[in-house]
Amino acid sequence: MPVDGWVRAVRVQKEITFLNINDGSSLQSLQIVARPDLDIRGITFGSAVEIWGKLVQSPHKKQSIELLADKIRLVGACNSVDLPFKIKERHSLEYIRQFPHLRCKTNVFSSLLRIRSEASAAFHSFFKDNGFVHIHTPIITSNDCEGAGELFQIEPASKTAEKQNNAHFFDVPSFLTVSGQLHLEVMMGAFTEVYTFGPTFRAENSQTRRHLAEFYMVEAELAFTESLKDIMEVMENLFKSATSFILSKSPDDVELFHKYVAPGQKERVEQMLKNSFQVLSYTEAIDVLQRSMETFKYEPKWGCDLQTEHENYLVEYCGNIPVFVVNYPYDIKPFYARDNQDGPQHTVAAVDLLVPGIGELCGGSLREERLDLLQSRLKQHGLKDTYQWYEELRQFGSVPHGGFGLGFERYLQCILGVENIKDVIPFPRFSHSCLL
The missing domain is CATH 3.30.930.10 (Bira Bifunctional Protein; Domain 2)
Incomplete structure (x- = not known):
């Protein structure tokens, strides 16, 4: 069974890319570890994805488990440039109220x-x-x-x-x-x-x-x-x-x-x-x-x-x-x-x-x-x-x-x-x- 969700963060390092995926069930996101050979072109903040892989214990303190990805499919691309919500900004309730179709x-x-x-x-x-x-x-x-x-x-x-x-x-x-x-x-x-x-x-x-x-x-x-x-x-x-x-x-x-x-x-x-x-x-x-x-x-x-x-x-x-x-x-x-x-x-x-x-x-x-x-x-x-x-x-x-x-x-x-x-x-x- 794949993990389905939306990308909350993308962190590209030299050999590995980390994705944070959230499916709406909780505030916590699941960290995805993507190898260099996986195609992640077009995947940005807000993208909808399906990911297959193996759950393993995480070496990092911020999460107990992470997913080592074997396959990633981009289900729905997101134009993150025009998306009114930015990754590292904490927007006010009044601001996001302007976008009832997106604020979820x-x-x-x-x-x-x-x-x-x-x-x-x-x-x-x-x-x-x-x-x-x-x-x-x-x-x-x-x-x-x-x-x-x-x-x-x-x-x-x-x-x-x-x-x-x-x-x-x-x-x-x-x-x-x-x-x-x-x-x-x-x-x-x-x-x-x-x-x-x-x-x-x-x-x-x-x-x-x-x-x-x-x-x-x-x-x-x-x-x-x-x-x-x-x-x-x-x-x-x-x-x-x-x-x-x-x-x-x-x-x-x-x-x-x-x-x-x-x-x-x-x-x-x-x-x-x-x-x-x-x-x-x-x-x-x-x-x-x-x-x-x-x-x-x-x-x-x-x-x-x-x-x-x-x-x-x-x-x-x-x-x-x-x-x-x-x-x-x-x-x-x-x-x-x-x-x-x-x-x-x-x-x-x-x-x-x-x-x-x-x-x-x-x-x-x-x-x-x-x-x-x-x-x-x-x-x-x-x-x-x-x-x-x-x-x-x-x-x-x-x-x-x-x-x-x-x-x-x-x-x-x-x-x-x-x-x-x-x-x-x-x-x-x-x-x-x-x-x-």
Whole structure:
């Protein structure tokens, strides 16, 4: 069997040529020892090759084995002169972002993709080990879970059928999903623990380092719970379990980021893993912000949502340990959040998990299972007709339940120390940009 891969380095000496070959399976490359009689014409950095030979113990300290080549075949030549990545240069994430069709060839982005793969496996493993059932929620939906109106509407490319019938393709307006939550809530009629993991979409005209138009969400729902602590426990255990899994499975790839992209991030991640996450009520959080000496762009006031600058300050205030903020004002959370019925400062049982360098990573709540309160809230928002099916869920064996969603790309930013979310997804989609 030949060794297949791409050339990462070519070192020509008097009698022997050394090639470093990488097949994408790890950060480490295999050293190839090529005799003078082998034809290596046209083989440059980036070339795709097949090599036959014998694996032997290497005399050099940098690798344990090397391949003594008997035959080398150039499969795909590479114009290394015009290739935007150079052998001995360490390019920034921002620079390689300009080349979405080529950046997988760089060490840093191939490491990112391996980490991303292991992170996906880590999340699935956590849920499977804890008895959750994986539900494939739809990408096309007629619901706006968040209620913010930031939706991509689905329309056929050809308008002919729609004009003839004067109707929508699905007979109702349809959109790319912003969340699988409502579909997971349906499953609370028969399952005690469910989760989904897939793409979600927001039509936000945003160019920040934390937002994308298409991103991945990990979402879970738990039945038979009336406590936010149950939801928070799963969030914290998921974060710590997945992170420990990644650190054990991809140490070299993670070290590349912690050493060259975000020095000091290794220690910050260790702090997050060994300490219990903090808890603040929304009211306490506002008090902390108002008493601070910090000058905020947005004034922190009770009844207003927390801004990124507020979230980052709160994390620093808690010693750069992730912090849960719980019990938000009734008026700033969606219709499904459970009413705390707690007097003048009317709140709901909602929770956000804030993490260092990112701000909000997870958002969740207990869901309103009391039919009369749910009906009142839907009527208040003018959603009663749209969500009649959601009311019916409460009439056929409904139970107290709750859940949360975690932004997968923000999670990767958090553990790796990557500043821009566009650098932790293979093909970033954001306003005014849809390359490839």
